Amino acid sequence: MTDPEAILPSDLLERFRERAAVHDRENTFPSDDLDELRRIGYLSLLVPTSSGGAGLRLGEVALLQQRLATAAPATALAINMHLIWTGVARQLADRGIDDLAFVLEGAAAGEIFAFGISEAGNDLVLFGSDTAAERRADGGYAFTGTKIFTTLSPVWTQLGLHGLDSGSGDDPKIVYAFLPRSEEAAGRVSIRDDWNTLGMRATQSRTTELHGAVAPPGRVVRHVAPGPQPDPLVFAIFSIFEVLIASVYTGIARRALDLAVACAHQRTSKKTGAQYSDDPDIRWRIADMAIAYDALPPQIAALSEDLDTGVDHGSRWFSLLAGVKHRAVTTAKRVVDEAMLVAGGSSFFARNELSRLYRDVIAGQFHPSDPESAHSTVASAWLGPVTPR
Template sequence: MVSDFDPAGILPDDLLDRIRERAAAHDRENTFPHDDLTDLRAAGYLSVLVPSALGGAGLSLAEVSLLQQRLAGAAPATALAINMHLVWTGVAKVLADRGIDDLRFVQTGAVAGEVFAFGISEAGNDLVLFGSDTDAVPQPDGGYGFTGTKIFTSLSPVWTQLGLHGLDTTSPDGPRMVYAFVPRAEEAAGRLSVKDDWDTLGMRGTQSRTTRLDGALAPADRIVRRLAPGPNPDPLVFGIFSVFEILLASVYTGIARRALELAVQTATARTSKKTGLPYSQDPDIRWRIAEMALVYDALPPELASISRDVDESADHGAQWFALLSGVKHRAVTMAKRVVDEAMLVAGGASYFSSAELSRLYRDVLAGQFHPSDPESAHATVAAAWLGPLQP
C-alpha cells in the first residue's frame, strides 16, 4: 500500500542533499548529471518498477510517483531525465500486470544496468503516438530500419537502448506504426547520431539532444508492436500514455512542493524593516503562501488515486485519456503558479540566476511543452464530454 511506503527508504536525505548540491552546477554548465545517475543506479533506482522476482524493487506506479516527486524537489532535471527510463520500465509493468510479457527484456535490461531512452517526439508531429515522420523499413530478418529525426531525447549521453516508433508504409495490410528498440551500438555503425544541441532555458541537465536515425536497425526480437496509425486501444499505447503523463505530473508536482518550501523558509527568515517582524507575519505574504498550498495540496492525492487505478487495472473506459491528460495539465499549471508566487514571496534575490528559485522558475516552464500540451489536453477532455468534432 502507498500509505505504508516511505520514499526516504530509497531516496534518503543524504542522497538528495548530494543531488541538490550538484544541480546548480549542471544547470550553469549545461552538463549531464553523471554522478546523480551513478548514485541512483547504486540505490537500485533504475529497476524500482521491475518485479522483485526479476531482481527489481517491485514498487507500484503510485509509489514511484512519490519517489519522483521527492527527487524533483532536489533536482528537477535529474528527475525529468530518469523519468524517460522509468516510462519504459513502467510500460513493461503495465503490460505484465495485464498478462503481457512483451517488454520482459526491458525489465531484465534495467536490472542489468541498461538505460532506456524515449524516442517518440518529432518536430511538428502533433499526432505523437498516433503518427510518425520517421520511416520504418522492414528488413529480411524481421527487424526494421528507422530513418528520421527524434527531438528531446533525454539521457542522450548515457542511454543504451532507444525505444521509438516509425511508420511502415510498405505493409500489404496498410500503413503500420512500428514500435521498437534500437541499441546504442547503431551509433558506432554510423546509422545513428546524436547532436550536441541541448542549450535551453531550463531543464538543462536532461541533455535531451536531437537524435538522427539513418537506417538504424532494431532487431526482430525488439519489434514490440505493429499498429494501425491513429488512436488505438492497444495496451502498449495505454501503457505509454498513462505512465508518461503520471510521471511527468509527478516531477512538476515535486517542483511545486520545493518552491512552496523555499517560500516558507524565506518568509520565516526575512524581517520587515517596517514592522520589525518576520515576513511570515505579513498578511499579504501569508495569503500568498496559503494560496500556493491550496493549489498544491490537490495534486498529490490526485496522483496517488490515478496511479493506483493504473496499478489495479481500473476501468475508466473512454474517460482514461481525459483523466491522464487532465492530471498532467493540472500539475504543470499548478506548478507554474506556485513557482510564480514563490518568486514574489522571496523577493528580488530570487531573480539572480544562482538562486534555486530562479532555476525552478526556468525548469517549470518545460512542462507546457510535454505532451499533452494545453491544446491537446483540452481537445481530449472536450471529446470525452462532448463527443468528437463533427466532420
C-alpha cells in the first residue's frame, strides 16, 4: 500500500489549503494546484506502470482523494473527474477490454479527461440522454445538445460524453465517445462562463453546448441500449464515480472533525472555566462525529478492493455503490454541521474554513446517485421491484 504522505506531503497540502480560500473567494480555477498535481504524476495514478503511470489500485487512489479533499475539496472534486475516466479505462483493461486504452496512454502523456454526462432534467443519467448523436459516414459521431456540470472546463483536452442515436427509431442506442478540445476552436463546442455557485467554486464546472461536435471513429467507444443494463462500460463508470465521489466527501468530513477537535482544545468556557474538550456535551458531540466518520473509510476501502479483484456482488453491486456515495455525502454534511456548532459563531463568517466546508459539502447531494435514486436502488435490491398494479 502506497503511503499517502509520500505522494501528498503536508507542506503540499498546506499550499493547496491556502489557495483554496482564494479560489473560493474569487471564483477561479486552481491552475497552480493542477500544475503541482501534474508534476507529481497525480493524473496518471491509475495508469498501469507498463503504460507510464503509477499503477496504483483504486483503494489507494480513493485514500489519496480523501487526503487531498481535507485541504482543497474543490480541487479534489475537479481532478476526480479525470481520475474517474482513467479508473474506468483501468477497470476495463483489467477485464481484458481495451476500448479505452487511449485514455490510459493519454493520461500518461498529460491529457486531461473531463466528464460530459450530466444534462439538465435528465434523471436517467447513464441510462438515457437528451443529446443527439448522429452517425457520420466515417463511423464518427456528431453530438448536439447541452451538458451541465462539466468539471475541468478551462483545461480539459478530451471530453468523455454520451448521446442518443435514435437511428430509425426501432433500435436506439446510447453512444459513448470522446471529443477533442479542437472542436471548441472549430466552433462546434461552446463553453459558457456561467459557474457562480454556492460551493465547490474552484471546479469551474461550466455548461457546455455541443453544436454538431465531432468525435472521430477511434474515439467512439460504445453503443448500448437505453435503460439499465449490465454493459461493463456503464458499470465501470458508475462504480468508479461512486467510490471516488464518496472519497472526496469523506475527506471533507475528516477535515471538519479535525477542526472541531482543534477548536475544542482551544476554546474555554467563560461559565465554567474549563476547556471545551472537557465539556461533556462537546465530548459527546465530537464522539458522535467520529463514530459516523469512522464507518466511511473502511467501506470505501472494501468496495474498492472488491472492484479491483473482480468480486461478484451480482445485483447488489448498484445498491452497495449508491449506498456508499449517499452515506458519505450525508455523513459529511452532518459532521460539518456539528463541527460548526463546536466552533461557535466564528464559523459563520465566510473567512472561516468551516464556512467554506459547509458550502462545499452541500454539492454532494447533487451528484448521482441523488438521495431519491439511491433509496430506490437499495429498496429494489432488498425488496425487489415495485409490483405492477
